[in-house]
Amino acid sequence: MRAINVVYVENENWDFRGADTKYMTHGLHVYPARMIPQIVRRLLRRYAKPGDLVLDPFCGSGTVLVEARLYDMNSIGIDINPLACLLAEVKSNPIDPRRLREYWKRLSGKIRDEIAKLRLGLLNVDPPRFPGANMEYWFKPLTMKELTIIRNHIMEIEEDEVRRFFEVPFSSTIRDVSGVRKGEYKLYRMPEDEWKRFSPDTFRVFARHVEKAIIKMEEFYRVCDKDVFSKVFMADTRRMFTKAFPEEANKLLKEYPPRIIVTSPPYGDSRTTVAYGQFSRLSALWLSFEKGFDINTILKVDEISLGGNPKIFQRLDLPTLTQTIKLLEKRDHERARDVLAYFADLYKCLVNMYEALDRGGYCCIVIANRTVRRVQIPTHAIIAEMGVKIGFENNMIIIPRNIPTKRLPWENAPENIPGLKGRTMSKENIVIMKKPD
Numbered sequence: 001m002r003a004i005n006v007v008y009v010e011n012e013n014w015d016f017r018g019a020d021t022k023y024m025t026h027g028l029h030v031y032p033a034r035m036i037p038q039i040v041r042r043l044l045r046r047y048a049k050p051g052d053l054v055l056d057p058f059c060g061s062g063t064v065l066v067e068a069r070l071y072d073m074n075s076i077g078i079d080i081n082p083l084a085c086l087l088a089e090v091k092s093n094p095i096d097p098r099r100l101r102e103y104w105k106r107l108s109g110k111i112r113d114e115i116a117k118l119r120l121g122l123l124n125v126d127p128p129r130f131p132g133a134n135m136e137y138w139f140k141p142l143t144m145k146e147l148t149i150i151r152n153h154i155m156e157i158e159e160d161e162v163r164r165f166f167e168v169p170f171s172s173t174i175r176d177v178s179g180v181r182k183g184e185y186k187l188y189r190m191p192e193d194e195w196k197r198f199s200p201d202t203f204r205v206f207a208r209h210v211e212k213a214i215i216k217m218e219e220f221y222r223v224c225d226k227d228v229f230s231k232v233f234m235a236d237t238r239r240m241f242t243k244a245f246p247e248e249a250n251k252l253l254k255e256y257p258p259r260i261i262v263t264s265p266p267y268g269d270s271r272t273t274v275a276y277g278q279f280s281r282l283s284a285l286w287l288s289f290e291k292g293f294d295i296n297t298i299l300k301v302d303e304i305s306l307g308g309n310p311k312i313f314q315r316l317d318l319p320t321l322t323q324t325i326k327l328l329e330k331r332d333h334e335r336a337r338d339v340l341a342y343f344a345d346l347y348k349c350l351v352n353m354y355e356a357l358d359r360g361g362y363c364c365i366v367i368a369n370r371t372v373r374r375v376q377i378p379t380h381a382i383i384a385e386m387g388v389k390i391g392f393e394n395n396m397i398i399i400p401r402n403i404p405t406k407r408l409p410w411e412n413a414p415e416n417i418p419g420l421k422g423r424t425m426s427k428e429n430i431v432i433m434k435k436p437d
Contacts, residue, residue, distance in 0.1 A: 025091040044071050058264065060264070104210055108210075140198065140199070324339070363435070392433040
């Protein structure tokens with residue numbers, strides 16, 4: 001393996017402590033472990049130029065795509081999570097707010113009237129069925145019916161981009177009126193005494209989210225470039241350039257190879273860190289019940305994500321990874337296999353990302369080093385070794401930064417032993433690799 005020459009950039013402040021991370025459409029909807037836009041903005045302006053194409057192969061809620069539009073760049077986003085794809089598409093594609101206000105004026109009146117009739121006993125609706133989802137555990141019966149009324153009216157909107165826009169505040173409403181413990185990303189129900197008293201005003205919550213969303217879109221529409229494109233595909237980056245990948249996405253990537261990749265991959269451990277699937281599940285179910293989605297896919301987003309299948313994976317001959325796995329195996333053989341499976345999947349993605357990237361282009365990966373069984377996983381170093389093995393230049397830049405804002409616990413109990421705590425992710429690194437000219 002070629003030697004790696006790493007330059008650590010520690011004389012620049014990339015923390016952005018106190019910065020507004022929810023300006024414009026960045027504030028449309030919460031999402032776990034969201035990459036802050038200031039990092040993306042600086043990377044795009046340093047390593048790309050207006051008119052270039054940026055690829056985010058793990059686009060989440062679309063932070064990179066929004067910043068690309070604000071910098072007059074084209075963008076492609078890929079994610080395996082249906083809710084993430086909806087958020088990324090709506091956030092990065094401008095809609096004239098005047099159209100949205102016209103729709104909202106009509107929509108709000110109809111929804112308000114039907115919910116009033118429902119509460120007076122003058123109307124009844126049948127909520128959709130969600131086999132195996134146990135929705136009655138998360139929603140009161142009246143709330144289920146009120147959500148059904150809102151969803152039915154949204155589904156009647158014929159213009160796709162407008163309908164999808166209203167689905168975003170509807171998703172926020174679903175979370176707020178559910179019994180999920182507030183301030184959490186994983187699915188835990190609020191305490192029983194609080195649940196008994198819980199009686200949300202579904203329409204008022206929805207109206208508040210719609211008004212906020214229109215204002216955010218108004219701010220974005222006023223300043224963004226409307227002549228570039230932002231494309232989002234629900235797909236698996238591990239399958240890029242295969243028949244299992246969307247044909248349009250493969251064609252775009254071959255015709256317009258991205259000049260830069262900016263991304264923050266999932267951490268690979270939904271059990272103790274970020275459970276994207278759990279966070280998205282209730283919204284994805286409500287949004288998809290008439291769209292023909294496989295309900296099992298929605299319920300198993302975390303299982304089909306990177307490292308979700310630790311039974312079959314490719315072993316990688318990488319020095320840092322090998323040393324790390326040896327340490328892990330001494331503590332927990334099963335967890336060592338989980339980590340190996342994650343890096344095997346990430347390696348497949350990096351191979352495809354390298355193939356997609358234009359010659360001389362940059363690949364920027366923002367990643368934290370998680371802890372498994374009290375063993376620190378040096379993910380940034382492993383990614384650097386992967387990059388050299390795949391073909392990136394051996395001169396790499398790594399920028400360490402503190403994480404002042406991510407909503408993650410700073411400590412967890414890795415072996416579920418009372419009193420035993422392990423550090424989670426308070427720092428992350430930006431790994432910057434260049435494809436040879």
